[in-house]
Amino acid sequence: MNLTCLKSGIWQVELRIPSDVRVVLGRTRFAKSTGTRDKRKASNKALPILTEWRQLITTARQSPELIQPKPDRTVCLSDAAQGHDGRGDSSVWLDELKPSQAKLYDAIEWGEGVSLPSHMSEFIEVHYTRHRTQLEARRYILEATLFIHTLGDLNRGNAQRWISTEELKPLNERRAVKTMQKAVGFLSEYIEWLRYKGFVSQNLQNPFKDLHFSKQLARPRQYLPLSFDELCLLRQAAKDADDAVMVTYIDIGRFTGMRLSEIGELSAESIVVESGVRCFRVRPDAKTEASSNRLVPIAPALASCVDLKTLDLRGTANAVGKRFGRLKRLVLEDGSTRQKCFHSLRKFVVTELERAGIAEGVAADLVGHEKPNITYNVYSGGCSIGQLSHAVRVLEGRQQDI
Known part of the structure; x- marks a missing residue:
């Protein structure tokens, strides 16, 4: 069953749209809240929704003239279907984010460069098997993208700026040194893989090697037991x-x-x-x-x-x-x-x-x-x-x- 548990605990039904009809339907996936935190009830509600979506996909294939695409997404999806959207991301990573997450990247000028997460999904799939580790790698790569927008922006200065920004947060919000070192470790592995695959120059110095972690970052502290x-x-x-x-x-x-x-x-x-x-x-x-x-x-x-x-x-x-x-x-x-x-x-x-x-x-x-x-x-x-x-x-x- 295509169900995802949202942060609120409410289950959402989702269905990825096949690439051959994305341009016709004007989107990359369907998503709709079931309005319930009960998984069994959500499963029952999801069945007719999925049936309707699958019928729509069939119609898009057989009679595309009956489908009215979303005009503001058609150009983007047309490029994505050919594997070269404006962000250089053949997996359309930005379109797969939740609206609240995608909004963080609205102000970024991507230009002609290839976005940092462009090969993220492939890297995570071949590198990590545990679901939790996959989520962590994805989270840190997306976070680093706010400071290193494209592969052309990969340099030590931008990498250090990401780490140094943590010092500016209120003390109780700063993450521990070990947490940031773990985040940098994921990015370092990603860059090494990009070099190995030829997506960046072999001469590129890994900007996440030997970064400075300020003493202003939070130090590890023991968790306290609940009473x-x-x-x-x-x-x-x-x-x-x-x-x-x-x-x-x-x-x-x-x-x-x-x-x-x-x-x-x-x-x-x-x-x-x-x-x-x-x-x-x-x-x-x-x-x-x-x-x-x-x-x-x-x-x-x-x-x-x-x-x-x-x-x-x-x-x-x-x-x-x-x-x-x-x-x-x-x-x-x-x-x-x-x-x-x-x-x-x-x-x-x-x-x-x-x-x-x-x-x-x-x-x-x-x-x-x-x-x-x-x-x-x-x-x-x-x-x-x-x-x-x-x-x-x-x-x-x-x-x-x-």
Whole structure:
């Protein structure tokens, strides 16, 4: 089903238009909100919409004279169909952005140059397999485009200007040095790939090598754990906002300590029974080796909060993370600090396990951390399901019904 979960949690139905009829229809894709956060309802609403769009595509092929194209897009799409639009982007990357994102690039004079993201999709497809990493690479390349518009603008001065602009932001909005170094890493790989493919000169010096990161940038700071009262406030606020997906994320997070990205890959298919205990099976390509494929017992209280039979959170992590950021800024007194985020739920779980006297090795296996002791870390086969289940029951007992 062609459904996308928007930042608001509402599902949108989308359909890419085949290149041979884009000029006739005057667009590259169809998109329409279903007006609901319930995926099942959205799926039902999407079916007749998709049927109508597919009929329109058929009409555009068989009787194009019956279709009235959008006049303001025809020229652009005609060029795009031939693979050489004014931005030098055969994938029409700008047209694929949401209107709010595309607006950021309205003031840019592209001229005859090839835009920086012109080969972005191909690069990401061949370089990265994890969905989260693909989204990060795309985000940073698009962000850098605001400072380096075209391939002809690739120079150290423009690259440094992108990094230095971060210093001008209010202190609580500046990103950490590690974050900017990661962003630069994506761009550096992109430039090396462009050189390898011959899209830029082999003599081009990679402008993202050896950049200066000012001491004015934010320094890494430890995330702070949420208190139980703060957790309750956030959950109630999400419930009041009719954001059922957010409530589900918070419930799973507080009873398992799973990462946002791990929760965002869960579905009914992720549930397995091991030694008579229902567990979530974390995806095999999780953040670390200790995290991958681990089993996390499902607390009875969690099973009563979440409909496990219809659970499907795949592809929602990015949108939920952004909504959680907005929610905590509204609800928590110190919600504007970067030290309070969804990861603080994970901190809450580990804190409660420690205060309850759960062995560190058991807690590490539950949340997917490397064990601190080399003997257990290297030679142990891990805790039993019984030990993990006990830890989950203890964690459950330390939380009142909410």
